[in-house]
Amino acid sequence: MGSFIVEGRNSLEGIVDIGGSKNAALPILASTVITGREYIIENIPDIEDVKDMLEILSSMGCSVQFENDIALIDTRGLNTHIVPEKLVRKIRSSIILMGAVLQRTGKVEVAYPGGCEIGLRPIDLHLKGLRKLGVEITEKNGLLIGSVNEPASCDIHLDYPSVGATENIMLFAVGNTGKTTIYNPAREPEITDLQNFLNICGFCVTGAGTGIITIEGKRIENTDTVEYKIISDRIEAGTYLSAAASMKSKIYIRNIEKSHFKSITSIYEDAGCEIRETHGTIVIANNKRIKAIEKITTQPYPGFPTDMQAQVMASMTVADGISIIEETVFDSRLKHVPELQKMGANITTIGRVAVVEGVEKLFSAEVEAKDLRGGAALVIAALGAEGTSKINNIHHIKRGYEKFIYKLQNLGVIITETAR
Numbered sequence: 001m002g003s004f005i006v007e008g009r010n011s012l013e014g015i016v017d018i019g020g021s022k023n024a025a026l027p028i029l030a031s032t033v034i035t036g037r038e039y040i041i042e043n044i045p046d047i048e049d050v051k052d053m054l055e056i057l058s059s060m061g062c063s064v065q066f067e068n069d070i071a072l073i074d075t076r077g078l079n080t081h082i083v084p085e086k087l088v089r090k091i092r093s094s095i096i097l098m099g100a101v102l103q104r105t106g107k108v109e110v111a112y113p114g115g116c117e118i119g120l121r122p123i124d125l126h127l128k129g130l131r132k133l134g135v136e137i138t139e140k141n142g143l144l145i146g147s148v149n150e151p152a153s154c155d156i157h158l159d160y161p162s163v164g165a166t167e168n169i170m171l172f173a174v175g176n177t178g179k180t181t182i183y184n185p186a187r188e189p190e191i192t193d194l195q196n197f198l199n200i201c202g203f204c205v206t207g208a209g210t211g212i213i214t215i216e217g218k219r220i221e222n223t224d225t226v227e228y229k230i231i232s233d234r235i236e237a238g239t240y241l242s243a244a245a246s247m248k249s250k251i252y253i254r255n256i257e258k259s260h261f262k263s264i265t266s267i268y269e270d271a272g273c274e275i276r277e278t279h280g281t282i283v284i285a286n287n288k289r290i291k292a293i294e295k296i297t298t299q300p301y302p303g304f305p306t307d308m309q310a311q312v313m314a315s316m317t318v319a320d321g322i323s324i325i326e327e328t329v330f331d332s333r334l335k336h337v338p339e340l341q342k343m344g345a346n347i348t349t350i351g352r353v354a355v356v357e358g359v360e361k362l363f364s365a366e367v368e369a370k371d372l373r374g375g376a377a378l379v380i381a382a383l384g385a386e387g388t389s390k391i392n393n394i395h396h397i398k399r400g401y402e403k404f405i406y407k408l409q410n411l412g413v414i415i416t417e418t419a420r
């Protein structure tokens with residue numbers, strides 16, 4: 001499991017280079033299955049979720065090499081439609097392999113991904129969309145078994161702009177003759193990155209980032225090697241922004257597209273931080289205690305992202321005033337609250353709303369990471385706390401943060417890792 005030992009400090013200074021986006025990498029890696037060919041994909045983050053996805057591809061017969069943030073994948077060797085159950089249990093987002101495997105082989109068998117630390121995580125919208133596109137799906141003994149009878153193209157209206165459902169529908173529809181239109185799709189930048197990748201592969205997808213995605217299905221004849229570089233991780237960048245805002249700091253956040261995380265930078269500008277951009281580098285300077293933010297509500301993109309809720313809460317625990325933070329996307333994404341309270345945070349929760357009354361300073365404690373972003377929030381809290389904190393179960397954090405210790409040490413943080 002492992003733990004971080006973090007010495008509290010009063011300031012952060014230095015440069016942090018942002019890696020590739022976890023939530024762009026995973027669907028793009030899954031989509032390499034659609035057409036058997038070679039892919040060279042750059043800026044892939046070296047994190048556990050990516051390694052698990054690559055292990056799935058390898059276990060299904062693809063050849064996979066991964067080093068220096070470059071993945072070299074050859075999916076011509078895919079030899080099964082069965083996604084290995086033990087790996088699906090490790091990474092629930094492997095459910096987005098459904099659409100790609102169905103498009104490639106006409107069938108799929110994948111374990112029903114259960115809930116996770118942040119909620120029930122239903123996949124009804126995935127299944128409804130795929131069924132509309134001509135896929136017959138049965139559920140037996142916890143397995144989803146899909147087969148393509150008559151591949152169809154049609155209009156699909158998503159009841160909720162689900163990221164995963166949008167991706168699964170895109171990955172299946174791209175190869176079906178005819179036009180598929182997705183209304184109310186997810187608009188996250190990672191969806192646009194997936195669209196751009198699919199188009200580089202020769203498919204025809206338009207509208208990502210808007211309320212209507214149009215897919216002109218086609219068979220791919222050209223199977224030359226595809227080269228692509230994925231976008232950087234806006235949530236990783238936002239995490240360092242939250243760390244900088246929670247104490248006196250001046251940090252340079254490099255390799256990031258500012259337009260991807262405007263909703264995060266605007267919160268910290270309102271809180272009193274000085275944030276400016278120069279050539280793909282965000283500079284955040286903060287020399288005083290930040291002001292509380294009256295109300296923050298998580299929403300689908302371009303609203304304030306649920307993946308930043310815990311990190312922003314950590315910074316607001318030492319803000320001047322009362323912040324109200326409402327989690328509307330997931331049903332169980334406040335597990336970091338009791339851990340922050342152990343560090344002296346003054347937080348009251350009512351359902352999915354947290355009322356955070358800022359205190360001058362937190363104090364160190366031994367706390368438990370319960371999920372990926374909540375774990376990152378505990379590190380942020382520990383950075384500014386009085387004394388040395390211990391954060392346990394850091395496997396959660398390693399799922400999504402590349403070189404986390406190294407990047408924090410580069411900002412002057414004294415942080416070490418212990419085996420337990």
Ligand code: EPZ
Nearest residue numbers: 023093121122123124125126161162163164165307329330
């Ligand atoms: C993606 O998860 C991200 N994961 C999540 O990031 C992110 O929090 C989430 O999108 C929202 O932005 C990856 O991209 C790998 P959803 P996903 O489908 O696709 C409900 C992180 O920390 N829903 O948009 O699972 C669902 O229960 C991770 O990096 C249905 O009801 O998110 C949830 O309440 C965590 N039926 C809401 O929609 C469905 O069929 C959002 O889910 C699908 C979803």
